[in-house]
Amino acid sequence: MILASLLRPLRSFRCVLLFSILIRIGLIIYSEWHDSRSVVKYTDIDYRVFSDAAHFLLNPGPENENVAQGPLKSLLGWKISLGNPYTRETYRYTPLLALLVSPNDWSHPSFGKYLFALCDIVNGILIYKLLVNVILPSSSHNAASQPPNKTEKHASGPQHKRDELSRTEIEALATTFSAIHLLNPMVFSISTRGSSESVLSLFVLMTLYASLTKRWDAAAIMLGVSTHWKIYPVVYGVACVSALSGGSVGSTSWHLSLVNQKTIRFALLSAFTFGILNVVCFLIWGHPFLEETYLYHLHRLDHRHNFSPYFYFTYLTYPPLVKQPLDSESLSSWNQLMRSPLTSFVPQMTLALGAGLYYGHRIDDLPFAWFVQTVVFVNFNKVCTSQYFLWYLLLLPLILPRFHVSRRQAFTYVGVWIALQAFWLGEAYRLEFLGEDVFLSLWMRGLVYVLGNCWVLVELMKAYS
Template sequence: MTSNSHGLLQALSSFHSILIVSVLIRVGLIWYSEWHDARSVVKYTDIDYRVFTDAARFVLQPGPGNYAQGPLGKWLSVGDPYTRQTYRYTPLLAVLLTPNHWLHRSFGKYLFAGCDILAGTLMYQLLVSIILPGVASRTRTSKTSEDEPRPVDIKRQAALLSAIHLLNPLVFSISTRGSSESVLSLFVLLTLYCALKGKWTWAAILLGLSTHWKIYPFIYGVACLGVIGSERGVGKGWKGYTASLVNARTVRFGVVSAVTFGLLGVAMYAIWGYPFLYESYIYHVHRRDHRHNFSPYFYLIYLTYPFEGIPQETLPLWRQILRSPLISFLPQMILSLGAGLLFGRRKKDLTFAWFVQTFTFVIFNKVCTSQYFLWYTLFLPLLIPQLSIPPRWAVAYVAVWFGTQALWLAEAYKLEFLGESVFLGLWVRGLVYMAGHSWVLAGVMQGYNG
């Protein structure tokens, strides 16, 4: 290897260099989005970003028909973000993006991109301080001290792994288009960081905040309870297992997390009232999303979607059950929470447990779009050092993961853009997507070295 190529390799594996490149990519894409949107009918900016921006404007400009409906709403003289139809997020997001109107219209994009960068930096710190040293200590058997990985090698490996997030086109395209997923990703990683550091009070607070922001992170609490209870040993039999899950330390964690979630909810309700409660939480429980998405549930919901003039009670019982949006939660919750109970027993397994929980949650969710995949791929840079998968199988898993999505998207294009009636074919491909991604998850689980 020449000195020039060696220097290039060192530069590419330097976290500082990766960080600079990732910042430049995101800033460049945000600048490009402003140029592109001003000249093209098909916008680079995600429609959700316009929803966020409109909601922020409503917060800033209270008036007739646009006052926060909580007890403190009019007293504080703030507007209602839910005046903007299809805004179904915490009011904190709208408040966070108010600078879109008094500072710069792309402020939110810079904020989301910044959260991406912070998440990548946090991954690097976790890899350097906890995960890679832990993997090295577990694999060290007959090695001498001379064979132990040097700090510089750990930093180089951590930089390359964090680049999987920082230089991931799916990640930086979603944040620069104006999706808020990166904010939640940062909250989740901060929760994991505190948990792996043993700072359980802060982990509980951040878990409550994450769940307030979007409800699904509550599943991580089960794995956390298992780890906390197992830190002081697990007794024999089911009594010992139960005692490890229910004791003073686990109860304290649960109470702190629930109180954080509750206080945030009470504060939001006091200002914005029932619209906050309905749009942020209740809507998602009974939501019937019959629009096509990766989930095979969409076709069932489409076929059983309620029609005007047909009372629910006149339908057969089996159709009433199938039409219930709650039916899809059963396999999803059993698998996600069960994975947390099964794998959340040791602190070193927490990343793996959260990955499996999130993967199963997404696969069996009744709505699934591409950005949902970020929920579990977030953990991959931290999990890869703990995986032992032969290269040919790794290639096969990646090919199936991408291939099943491409197969579905090819059929969805016919429906969305060509107007062809391909619902049945799209549903079959949704089943292929579910089977393929389940197979990939099984392969990752089999390759885990805990």
């Protein structure tokens, strides 16, 4: 009774929205107080990197010191009064991010945090709008048109009701599902600490919103923007092409239907948007932009402990001999294999693109297709940290209405997902804080984590309606 009375005010989306805004503002104010008094900072180190990059961007140095060195300067002789954000070591993002948080330098140091928190809120609103206007009405209508089945009494979710939901019921369910994002501690803690993931999430949701409402030109443009910001959303393009093709998966002519006027237009417009943003950035900032934003991630070797199944092999072959070519006789075949981007890239992209083609052939299934693609991409990435989980948790509220699971199954899946992380973190604590040599056992727990996540994903694929 007490719990029900506490949750009753949150049944209104406005109340959820207001509560989530207050949480974020409170945490940002707290972060300023905490950081000024504690050696261990609340603010993420990445936020300091963003702020420093913004400072370098706005304050070019004399002559060639901290000056944008793109072709516009050398070929055309144009004087560009912009600095080089990559003067800040470890800044490996698009220059547009440094430009976005530039008010940190001349307005208020926490401007970026408020901006990232605002993107969080807008993401929650987009999730709510998608649920109310597209996903829940579609799920309700599809369920109402299906005959009852024997497992209906064990199922949960609006798709298993025999009658279509009313507007009031849809709004109530949308509020509940969107609260999973807006009131998620992992989401609001990461944005208020200064991580920029919410900006990318906004671009991804705008792409999905345009796709589900069949505004394909807008979707293509936003996909190009998303991919420029961070490269992984490129896999969503395959699911969009599959949805646009209109073909039936498994038919003999399905692969031929992937190439038509609509899919070609979508691909070209998306590629053009991605290309024009990169060309502009390259013309201004030159090779450092390409190296730090894209090329670095291809040859990146991160030997620090993380969830990736590849981390231990990278650790064993670290540090890389940067000055020697990969085909040097001094490098063993094993080292070459571990340092090759293809080792992780091939299985990762094969699974991600295949999932997009298979699950994306119906527009209504795009959220689930993107979810499966993202989980696979994160699980089999050569570097995997907790921050990457936000990439697929963003899509979770949008696909929950389509799952046909019992409460027991739902708690099992959530429990396994949390337990796997706790299982890994227990060993990571021994390595990070106690200094014990547990690299091998930590990697073995990482393998258990990957296998467990794959099991949860397969069960969700079975349960998806």
